[in-house]
Amino acid sequence: MTDFQSPAVTSRLPSVGTTIFTVMSALAQQHGAVNLGQGFPDFAGDPALLDAVTEAMRQGHNQYPPMTGIAPLRDAVAAKIATLYGHRYDAGTEITITAGATQAILTAILALVHPGDEVIVLDPCYDSYEPNIVLAGARPVHVALTPQTFRPDFDRIAAALRPNTRAIIINSPHNPSGTVWRAEDMQQLAELLRPTGVIVISDEVYEHMVFDGAPHQSVARWPELAARSVIVSSFGKTYHVTGWKIGYVAAPAPLTAEFRKVHQFNVFTVNTPMQHALASYMADARPYLDLPAFYQHKRDLFRAGLGNSRLRLLPSEGSYFQVVDYSEVSQLPEAEFCSWLTREVGVAAIPLSAFYSDGRDQHLARFCFAKKDETLQHALGRLSGL
Known part of the structure; x- marks a missing residue:
């Protein structure tokens, strides 16, 4: 059988590879870690909203x-x-x-x-x-x-x-x-x-x-x-x-x-x-009017749970993210620290360096608290040793 080669391609995004979110989520799954890395909820939307989709389909909006x-x-x-x-x-x-x-x-x-x-x-x-x-x-x-x-x-x-x-x-x-x-x-x-x-x-x-x-x-x-x-x-x-x-x-x-x-x-x-x-x-x-209180509860729960750790909490004024300074826990670079945290502690986070064009390292990591309270408590139980 003759082997045919694909045409050569010059990438329009030559510096783009697999995102850190994909890498950390895969690592979390591999090690059974609580995934507080990627920014999405682990709870369902309102059943009334889900039912409204079904009703729309049955009404012929397809x-x-x-x-x-x-x-x-x-x-x-x-x-x-x-x-x-x-x-x-x-x-x-x-x-x-x-x-x-x-x-x-x-x-x-x-x-x-x-x-x-x-x-x-x-x-x-x-x-x-x-x-x-x-x-x-x-x-x-x-x-x-x-x-x-x-x-x-x-x-x-x-x-x-x-x-x-x-x-x-x-x-x-x-x-x-x-x-x-x-x-x-x-x-x-x-x-x-x-x-x-x-x-x-x-x-x-x-x-x-x-x-x-x-x-x-x-x-x-x-x-x-x-x-x-x-x-x-x-x-x-x-x-x-x-x-x-x-x-x-x-x-x-x-x-x-x-x-x-x-x-x-x-x-x-x-x-x-x-x-x-x-x-x-x-x-x-x-x-949406109740959403600030809903997520503020989760923010406060997560911050209180880390209050006795050596992680220094930066302000979280909005979104569903909490950034921590881990300098008192480790001197590892951010990507290495987040990998270590996932493998050894069992909680996945994202290095802040991934969000900088120059990859600058400040010993900062980002957690997502858009999770069920029991998920956050599970993660906090593992993080308490820090």
Whole structure:
């Protein structure tokens, strides 16, 4: 039999390999560790929401929906944003339903960023941002958040702005640090960008997980920012159904028009019965209004359980992540420490270095507390020896 060789391929993402999340999850499974690494709940969504999907399928909502998303769901999103943040988006021309937040971010970048442009990324950050920018033929410009506090350093951001800066990606509540941007941060960003044509891509997937009574500072609260921003959010994060991969984008009509040009060709449309289920479920605001208290309980449980350990807890103001400084436990580099923790202690975490473009090591690790209380107690029992 003749052997045929595949054509040679020049990778568009030559530096991309297997993600740390896949590596750590596999290691956790291999060693029977409690997986507090990858950011997803280990509990089910509301049975009423799941039943609504079944009902939608039985009612015949099984064919292609509109490319932009079904009207009732876009209306519900527009109403929620208006109620919470005071900005009314037009559901017809400014709200688009997406196949999750990750797709939304990629689509926004492909639609609005051109080869030769620069996009400011604030490190540490979600690992999809840089590959998306590279695929658009643009250059990521990494600006580090302030060490330990992870607050935005506007002097550094200002220094990174150049004539070919096309966009900046911001994320609050922040993955991986759990830091939440404040009103003064948004005001400073607005003032900094005022003389520019820079677009803001605002990753707000944890918008309903802000703790201690603080409000979520969506860019939608700030008219000057809303006029130049693409907001990305996630039904999966909000309703504990991350595997559904459904999110949305809110943006001014001119930006939305360009977004939809790409969206219609890389996704076209999104799961029909789930859209109908979400539209009916959103009639009740309590599930997302109650979410801060729900996750604050888990944060407080986890932090209290680590209170007597030698792990130093950094603030967790939002999201469902807790960063710890393990310097008093080990001097191993972050990736080695997380591997050791998984193998020897039986709890998986993610090294913060994985979220930095330069892989900087600060002896920090990230845990996810979006787990059942018994899962957290199990993990805390193993971590107590530290």
